[in-house]
Amino acid sequence: MHRPLLWSVSVLSAVTLLSAPAVHADEKETVDTAPLPTVPIQGAVDPQTDDQESVAVPETSPTPETGTQATAHAADDEASTSESLDAEPRTAQPSHEATAVPEATPTTAAPQAAAEPEAPVEKVKVIVETTDRPALARADRQDSEAFNQALETADADVLHSFNAISADLATQGIHLTLDDHFYGGFAGFSTTVNPEDIEQIKRLKQVQNVTVQRTLTPMPVVEPEMIFSGDLVGLTAEEREQIPYKGENIIVSVIDSGIDPDHRDLTLSDDIEKRYDEAAMTSAITELGLPGRWYSNKVPYGYNYADETQNVKSMNGVHGQHVSGIIGANGNPEDGGIVGVAPHVQILAMKVFGNGTNDSTTTEDIYIRAIDDSIKLGADVLNLSLGGPAGFNQDSNAPLERTLALARSKGILPVIAMGNDRNITQGLPENSTTANPDTSLASSPGLSSHALTVGSIDNIRQMLPIVRAEVGGQAYQFKSQTASGKKANEAPVRLVVAGLGRAEDYDALGDISGANVLVQRGEITFTDKYQEAVKHGAAGVIVYDNVESDDLVGMAGLEQATIPVTFVGKTDGEQLAKLAMEHGGRRQICV
DSSP states (O other): OOOOOEEEEBSSSEEEEEOOOOOOOOOSSSSOOOOOOOOOSSSSOOOOOOSOOOOOOOTTOOSEEESSOOOOOOOOTTOOOOOOOOOOOOOOOOOOOOOOOOOOOOOOOOOOOOOOOOOOOOOEEEEEEESSOOHHHHSOTTSHHHHHHHHHHHHHHHHHHHHHHHHHHHTTTOOOOOOEEEOSSSOEEEEEEOGGGHHHHHTSTTEEEEEEOOEEEEOOOOOOOHHHHHHHTTOOHHHHHTOOOOOTTOEEEEEESOOOTTOTTSOOOTTSOOSOOHHHHHHHHHHHTOSOBOOOSSSOEEEETTTTBSOOSOSSOOHHHHHHHHHHOBOOGGGTOOBOSSTTOEEEEEEOSOSSOTTOOEEHHHHHHHHHHHHHTTOSEEEEOEEBSSOOOOOTTSHHHHHHHHHHHTTOEEEEEOOOOOSTTTTSTTOOTTTOOOOOOOOBTTTOTTSEEEOOSOOOEEEOOEEEEEETTEEEEEEEEEOOOSOOOOSOOBEEEOTTOOGGGGTTTOOOTTOEEEEESBSBOHHHHHHHHHHTTOSEEEEEOSSOOSSOOOOTTOTTOSSOEEEEOHHHHHHHHHHHHHHHOTTBOOO
């Protein structure tokens, strides 16, 4: 365990603040705006794209907080409101019956107004399932020679079907492009078409089904610290030592946000029985024509399917790393390391969420390709942490459902996250547990009948940064969201209440050098509040909200701040200010 980070201020006695790193956006107005969620394509599950970001759980978090699991999300005051992309409906023109027009002397015709061009039809991404059989349905994957031959044949068959379909459609003026194709656990290809062409494609003899691709979001990082994971899965360090099975010769495909193959706890020594060493994996990559590469004994293969690069490290979330640690970390606990449930498994790092934005999503052809390649490499377990909220059971003919069904029938276990949504409207602007108290909802594809769906209902501990205050021998603590990684002061420091943190708010305060300042959100940006505090010699900055909210605002742009900066809720900030006023007199608290 690392030593907690301490803030310290004093209210006659002492006010001590505990914090840990987090991130979020500067604000320029006091009214939050949040992007609208993505509209579902079908009746099953499409993504929510909300303004939330998951709690960054630092290694140096303070003491555990008891209670139900909660999220601390960021609301960016500078976020632009999403606009609808739907075209405006055309106004129907009234119809007129024909009437007799009397003859008239010819005159010069008046020029007619040019007709407005029609808006182009927006194309959609689809997956076409062909009538071919995938390799997994053709041969026993335990027979590597037969399975490799089946892969080669299935690959050729799917490409032949695509060419035949393309040629047939070209005669009808429909031209297809091949976005990707699949043949390991699913036979078909992805392409982009006009919506009105879908029915025509379905009529072709080589086509079994056509579905519009769904978009899914990663599971938010709202999780316990790794030090609690063993307890939650019923496997303490003592119990683990009594289990002789460690996962030798097993491959788990982690289809997620990416992992760090160089992490000190993701190791596997040469003497452990394993499916792939470097030579065997290099040969398989060449033979199967795979895009990824070898990383280590523990991570023999990985690829970034979202960005189409070999960078499998996540730049905007640690979910994949967290999952990989629970599954197969192999660290040394005596040196602060983590040991997973099966420390000797090999992990495929199948990254399906890109590094472009914090609101990264993935499409069906991306994660089906990752599943397809996992099957080609002989994965025993497919671990998917993705989904759409308030899910409904999958259409049995949907590409992912077909893939999962075949995989399960051939002894491959799909393990899918149930989801972290609190209620049916989680992430939507009208979210209200009072108006809609439906709280036991699972995500799709976790609802698949072919999946082992995993969720936690008994986590009562979470590591959170807090503000801790001690006044006259009485202790107070408040949940916080830290913006800078600068270590807070450990010794008691006086606290100064400085209004909104503007230049004029400091005029009546006198010398505040070495003090922490408490300022309210609003009127000026977080960066301006921070810079004004630095200019006046503050030791640290506490910003408190100006609106009631269950979520705490992060403050992006202050990660490299030279003094600690943290954020607390409106009620907590007002209570801290009240303590300061009561015990310090007027607007300043003295040691």
